[in-house]
Amino acid sequence: MSLAEVYLNPAPYCFGGSCVEPGKADFLVLGVPFDATSSYRPGSREAPLAVRVAAANIEFYSMISGVDLEEYRIGDLGDLAQLGDARDMVTVLRDIIASLPPKPLVVIGGEHTVTLGVYEGLVARGLNPCILVFDAHLDLRDEYMGLKLSHATFMRRLLERHGHDRVFYVATRAVCREEIEYARRHRVRYVTPQNIRLLGTMEVSRRIQQWLNSCGCDSLYISVDMDAYDPAYAPGVGNPEPGGLESWLLLGMLSSIVRSSQKRVVGIDVTEVSPPHDVGGITSVLAAKTVVEFLAAVATRRGGS
Numbered sequence: 001m002s003l004a005e006v007y008l009n010p011a012p013y014c015f016g017g018s019c020v021e022p023g024k025a026d027f028l029v030l031g032v033p034f035d036a037t038s039s040y041r042p043g044s045r046e047a048p049l050a051v052r053v054a055a056a057n058i059e060f061y062s063m064i065s066g067v068d069l070e071e072y073r074i075g076d077l078g079d080l081a082q083l084g085d086a087r088d089m090v091t092v093l094r095d096i097i098a099s100l101p102p103k104p105l106v107v108i109g110g111e112h113t114v115t116l117g118v119y120e121g122l123v124a125r126g127l128n129p130c131i132l133v134f135d136a137h138l139d140l141r142d143e144y145m146g147l148k149l150s151h152a153t154f155m156r157r158l159l160e161r162h163g164h165d166r167v168f169y170v171a172t173r174a175v176c177r178e179e180i181e182y183a184r185r186h187r188v189r190y191v192t193p194q195n196i197r198l199l200g201t202m203e204v205s206r207r208i209q210q211w212l213n214s215c216g217c218d219s220l221y222i223s224v225d226m227d228a229y230d231p232a233y234a235p236g237v238g239n240p241e242p243g244g245l246e247s248w249l250l251l252g253m254l255s256s257i258v259r260s261s262q263k264r265v266v267g268i269d270v271t272e273v274s275p276p277h278d279v280g281g282i283t284s285v286l287a288a289k290t291v292v293e294f295l296a297a298v299a300t301r302r303g304g305s
């Protein structure tokens, strides 16, 4: 039996209602219902289903990109089996990602720790991706609540292994002293919501492209922790943090960065949606919208994604 046969469960809804065989799909979707290390408001294990239901009820025409996603085939791989241990999850997820065909990939978390498994899987495929992270947090603690690997530490593990120039954070605004000192010591790039307000999105996007072109990676991977958005737009997250980005601003930045990237764009994850803490499902809808705008932007890159 293959790893996928053992560890992937079919989802009751395919993303966007599109149940295309992975081999025939333009894009791939995978759910990772993992929230074992969530410290404040667990529940993101319920997000893959909630985001799929939301995606089935929003429009698939992107007015930002001028693309009708209905014309594209999305292959929904289903959900990773629930695992209780973060290291097991990262290992299994890595091996599954490594076995996938090279098509633009959407991963629906789960807590943010899933990003480490996806990234390691892309590396195992021979890629050397930069990672653009929309997040209120840096997730750079060395240890949190007795765990070396958790939603609060996984980026430290990723950067220790792959280099501190790999990452560019957008919407940073909630850190502990240890993290900010670590980030400064290692020259980790980040912009706060205030930076974006003062510089403007055009200038921030230009700096992101500059980083992308200079950091020696061969591709771009994007990770959206839904707490990057202001809690007014995304209240149903594991660790809400006031002072975040407006939904139109993040969606516009995401789309323009993907459309103008000179590096291949390999995929995205949307993490930390916690449906039990959501308000009227609006966080799940915004997560689905984030995926739609990402895929529409990728679709504009004919042959270049």
Ligand SMILES: [Mn+2]
Pocket: 112, 135, 136, 137, 225, 227, 228, 239, 272
């Ligand atoms: Mn976060």
